[in-house]
Each structure stands twice: as C-alpha cells, then as structure tokens.
Amino acid sequence: MEGVYRTRVGYAGGTLEDPTYHRLGDHTEVFQIDYDPEVLSYGDILEIFWSSHNPAAKSWSRQYRAVILFHNESQEEAARDSKKTAEQQLGTNIHTAIEPLDRFYLAEDYHQKYYLQNVEELALEIKAYYPDIMDLVESTVAARLNGIAGGYGDPELLERELDSYGLSERGRAIVQDVVY
Secondary structure (H helix, E strand, O other), rough: OOOOOEEEEEEEEEOOOEEEEEEOOEEEEEEEEEOOOOOOOOOHHHHHHHHHOOOOOOOOOOOOEEEEEEHHHHHHHHHHHHHHHHHHOOHHHOOOOOOOOOOOEOOOOOHHHHHHHOOHHHHHHHHHHOOOHHHHHHOOOHHHHHHHHOOOOOOHHHHHHHHOOOOOOOOOOHHHHHOO
C-alpha cells in the first residue's frame, strides 16, 4: 500500500514482560504500521481496519481479539469516532476494543513477513539482500512483498515500484505471477 513503509508483527495490550508466542500471557497478537501521513492518513488506516474484519463478532480469545491500540489523544478520538461510524453503518454494537498502547513487543523471527517467507524462492532471494532478520523486518521492500504474497498486492503500485525492488528476473516473475 502506498504510504506504508514498514510493518511488524508482535504482541501488545498485556502485562507480561517479554511475551512470546508460546508464553503470551494476557497480550494480543498485533501488527504495527509505520506510514507517511503525507500520503496515507490515520483515518485511511482505520477504514482499512474496519473493512478487513467483522467488528460485530466477539473475539473468542484475548490472543486473537480485534483491538486498536492508539499512541495519543488524537488517534484515540479518531478511533472512537470511526467505531461509532462503523456501528451506525452496520446497525449493531462493535466489540473491537480501543486502548492505549503501552508497549509493543516484536514477535519471533518466523512470524515476521510470514506471507513472504512462505513463497520460498522469493524469500531466499530477499533474505540474500537482508541476511539480518531485523533488516528484513525494517525493509519497505519486504513489507511490500509480504503484502503481495498475502494477496493484498496493488498492481498499479507494483508497476511503479517493481524496478526499485532490486529483484532478479526470476524474482520479478514470481511477484508478477502472484499479483496477476
């Protein structure tokens, strides 16, 4: 998505220090988005959030609950307003929680860029560019390719950016096959 330059997955919303997937405590699995507010607004992100899950469904566990974790009063207000709007549009109560972000804990390496890591040949090529997992996690290209591998690719954005990804001809072909 244009305007998004980094994504990470992790855990937040709980009290346990240094949670892991197998020792999660009261945390929730979450993702973090770094974006350019000149290109993409917080409101745009909220619209995508509401449209990407069923906010009227109750979560069956704290680990997998729907939650918006805000950084400041402005984000809190926007999140609460967007929730009211979504409730009006759906005509029902929404069970998505809205809470302050206390701390974000990065998930284990094998969770990062999960979709990308499951396109084996492409993942091997990208890992050659980013042998350190943190470089992969912080990479805008890896974030874009992860979205594409997950079926969320934007063909127009891909056309504009593909040359800048530094992929081999085979890597380019794999990405194009996934999108088209």
